[in-house]
Amino acid sequence: MVIQKISLQRESLGEIAYRHLFEAFLNDALIPGTRLLMDDLAEQMGISRTPIREALQRLEREGVIEAHGRRGYVVRETTAEELNQQYQARSAIERFAMEQLTIDGDAGPRLRAMLDELTARPQETADQVFRANRDFHRGVLEMLDNELLEEMFDLVWNRGLTSGIWAKLARDEDCVEKFYADHLALIESIESGDIETAHVAGLAHINAGRAMYEI
Structure with a gap:
């Protein structure tokens, strides 16, 4: 799984992280069942866990992912x-x-x-x-x-x-x-x-x- 590293911009890091993950879902880079760990995503994107957490919590509210273990999520299967x-x-x-x-x-x-x-x-x-x-x-x-x-x-x-x-x-x-x-x-x-x-x-x-x- 490869997520693009983030470069600093005027847009908030949480919003950028959300957008990068959003595009990964659409392009099948992140498929149902894939585990998402905050530490791994933060390292891949080159940012701290805080904006990653913001992005993941937003995706959880939208029903795209669900909590799985400590600091982790899993991509939901749509029924x-x-x-x-x-x-x-x-x-x-x-x-x-x-x-x-x-x-x-x-x-x-x-x-x-x-x-x-x-x-x-x-x-x-x-x-x-x-x-x-x-x-x-x-x-x-x-x-x-x-x-x-x-x-x-x-x-x-x-x-x-x-x-x-x-x-x-x-x-x-x-x-x-x-x-x-x-x-x-x-x-x-x-x-x-x-x-x-x-x-x-x-x-x-x-x-x-x-x-x-x-x-």
């Missing part, structure tokens, strides 16, 4: 039931956002501009694919200006870090084209002005995401 719950929660949050924007009636141009910007980003690694997809759905939600919903969104999306699905998507040669087409369909359903159309499109998108997992 089929947990994935079902994750996607049910996504459906509730994201379809509500689509409903509100459909009622609003003028979100189309902003959504299309956001999709164009995200599609122009590189999507060659699992981290890049994850962030493009998450940023689109979070961008939709941010248009409601509801911080509590945004916090719920972040918690739900981070539950799927250890599934391996994002690395799989990054290997798909048509990844960018599919990303654009899938999310354009959501925008068009919002632009239709019909709540039922938006609900159906949102549910189909969520169900397609859940179907990609092998459990």
Whole structure:
């Protein structure tokens, strides 16, 4: 297991450690069952245990890892039931956002501009694919200006870090084209002005995401 050493920046060390671990989960460098020891991680990243502890405690709160022994954690295995719950929660949050924007009636141009910007980003690694997809759905939600919903969104999306699905998507040669087409369909359903159309499109998108997992 190799975790990139950290160089000092203005960003807090705890946040940087969290981000490095986050990327390791997405790229399958840390898979379910892997033990994470604070001392080992601190040595690999070249920092003290305090920011490592902060990062690990945050990941534990998000359900990605769980405590295992003294000063240690283990990467959790995501069960089929947990994935079902994750996607049910996504459906509730994201379809509500689509409903509100459909009622609003003028979100189309902003959504299309956001999709164009995200599609122009590189999507060659699992981290890049994850962030493009998450940023689109979070961008939709941010248009409601509801911080509590945004916090719920972040918690739900981070539950799927250890599934391996994002690395799989990054290997798909048509990844960018599919990303654009899938999310354009959501925008068009919002632009239709019909709540039922938006609900159906949102549910189909969520169900397609859940179907990609092998459990």
